[in-house]
Amino acid sequence: xxxxxxxxxxxxxxxxxxxxxxxxxxxxxxxxxxxxxxxxxxxxxxxxxxxxxxxxxxxxxxxxxxxxxxxxxxxxxxxxxxxxxxxxxxxxxxxxxxxxxxxxxxxxxxxxxxxxxxxxxxxxxxxxxxxxxxxxxxxxxxxxxxxxxxxxxxxxxxxxxxxxxxxxxxxxxxxxxxxxxxxxxxxxxxxxxxxxxxxxxxxxxxxxxxxxxxxxxxxxxxxxxxxxxxxxxxxxxxxxxxxxxxxxxxxxxxxxxxxxxxxxxxxxxxxxxxxxxxxxxxxxxxxxxxxxxxxxxxxxxxxxxxxxxxxxxxxxxxxxxxxxxxxxxxxxxxxxxxxxxxxxxxxxxxxxxx
Amino acid sequence: xxxxxxxxxxxxxxxxxxxxxxxxxxxxxxxxxxxxxxxxxxxxxxxxxxxxxxxxxxxxxxxxxxxxxxxxxxxxxxxxxxxxxxxxxxxxxxxxxxxxxxxxxxxxxxxxxxxxxxxxxxxxxxxxxxxxxxxxx
Numbered sequence: 015x016x017x018x019x020x021x022x023x024x025x026x027x028x029x030x031x032x033x034x035x036x037x038x039x040x041x042x043x044x045x046x047x048x049x050x051x052x053x054x055x056x057x058x059x060x061x062x063x064x065x066x067x068x069x070x071x072x073x074x075x076x077x078x079x080x081x082x083x084x085x086x087x088x089x090x091x092x093x094x095x096x097x098x099x100x101x102x103x104x105x106x107x108x109x110x111x112x113x114x115x116x117x118x119x120x121x122x123x124x125x126x127x128x129x130x131x132x133x134x135x136x137x138x139x140x141x142x143x144x145x146x147x148x149x150x151x152x153x154x155x156x157x158x159x160x161x162x163x164x165x166x167x168x169x170x171x172x173x174x175x176x177x178x179x180x181x182x183x184x185x186x187x188x189x190x191x192x193x194x195x196x197x198x199x200x201x202x203x204x205x206x207x208x209x210x211x212x213x214x215x216x217x218x219x220x221x222x223x224x225x226x227x228x229x230x231x232x233x234x235x236x237x238x239x240x241x242x243x244x245x246x247x248x249x250x251x252x253x254x255x256x257x258x259x260x261x262x263x264x265x266x267x268x269x270x271x272x273x274x275x276x277x278x279x280x281x282x283x284x285x286x287x288x289x290x291x292x293x294x295x296x297x298x299x300x301x302x303x304x305x306x307x308x309x310x311x312x313x314x315x316x317x318x319x320x321x322x323x324x325x326x327x328x329x330x331x332x333x334x335x336x337x338x339x340x341x342x343x344x345x346x347x348x349x350x351x352x353x354x355x356x357x358x359x360x361x362x363x364x365x366x367x368x
Numbered sequence: 369x370x371x372x373x374x375x376x377x378x379x380x381x382x383x384x385x386x387x388x389x390x391x392x393x394x395x396x397x398x399x400x401x402x403x404x405x406x407x408x409x410x411x412x413x414x415x416x417x418x419x420x421x422x423x424x425x426x427x428x429x430x431x432x433x434x435x436x437x438x439x440x441x442x443x444x445x446x447x448x449x450x451x452x453x454x455x456x457x458x459x460x461x462x463x464x465x466x467x468x469x470x471x472x473x474x475x476x477x478x479x480x481x482x483x484x485x486x487x488x489x490x491x492x493x494x495x496x497x498x499x500x501x502x503x504x505x
Contacts, residue, residue, distance in 0.1 A: 190437035286441035
């Protein structure tokens, strides 16, 4: 469990805390030897949306601006920041540039993950020009970090179906657009990952970042990665693996074998759980106790913050929700899975407001 | 359009009843009538989906479907109900206007505006078959 409480982490952020939400996550890597400990922050899904010229949708701008401000107030200072994907809404250069301009206020190095909203206009060209490769790995203080581009899809869909990139982007941007196509990491990156992991000791904690969940939850809205099982198989030999993903704009967590899965909140807007789409069956992990309220009640609702404390390779996350009680999801070594410390065996209905 | 078997069955019984007991009432209707009404409804549902995904509905390009994929979390069957955002018991149309004013930064539609009716038809169609739980979100 967390070694630091929220107050210690956010010294000096009292005013902002009182206002409610913090659309940013803090991750602490804790080791037996305390001198090795480090923290990092996690921001995701800003969906910066251009209206015209230099005018952008206010709501989405404010979410990202706030997360940057509050990341800079964190104490201890994170070693670096992860950005979980979907800087832009429609993949435009202007949107990516405007988002990166806001993110340039961060005092730490930022590692980026490609989201589908950053990709399908120009197949990630501008994103890569600004930020570099879309899949890579690095080591930091004894932990192996891997970043995957998990939002690719079948070549036929990408290259043969659409009049231009604008049409392709618009279709993929519509979460419920039935003309969309399932996400995947693909053969090329899987081969790279296999090679990359071959040089890593099996006792090394591995942390994987992807935009889509590396598990199959609901294909209709692409809460889904087509080759999830193959990626999981590559991660299986490692003693402790954590996967962090964006895309879903809601609290999700799961445990598959040695792999813990955690979603990140969005800074833009929340999404309902797939089961609220009455016409279709979804496979939200049974383990996940849903957010009490998951719809856009007001601008910042359910875009709350989470603080992630990774201790001995296990993550404990605290979600602060604007209009609901705080939730903590921590790894339970007895059951070997993440659990809500308060609600896991005493489930709350996902929505009980009028 | 897919009509659920149970609805077709119920209508079949009503039709049979009409034929036996009151063959020439003013409100009698045929299978062709039903098909016409259904296709009229589906036309409006289709238009509703267009409005639901129309960046021009508000002023900032944000569309309804961005936050409500498949019309999820709209719960049309529960209205009228108390809406905290509005501080009163409101209809679905009034709540749609709340969304147009706020996330979409636009102007209210008249409650009998064709686009307003189409939006409600689309949302109701997406939500068809869900049990009525009045007043609940």
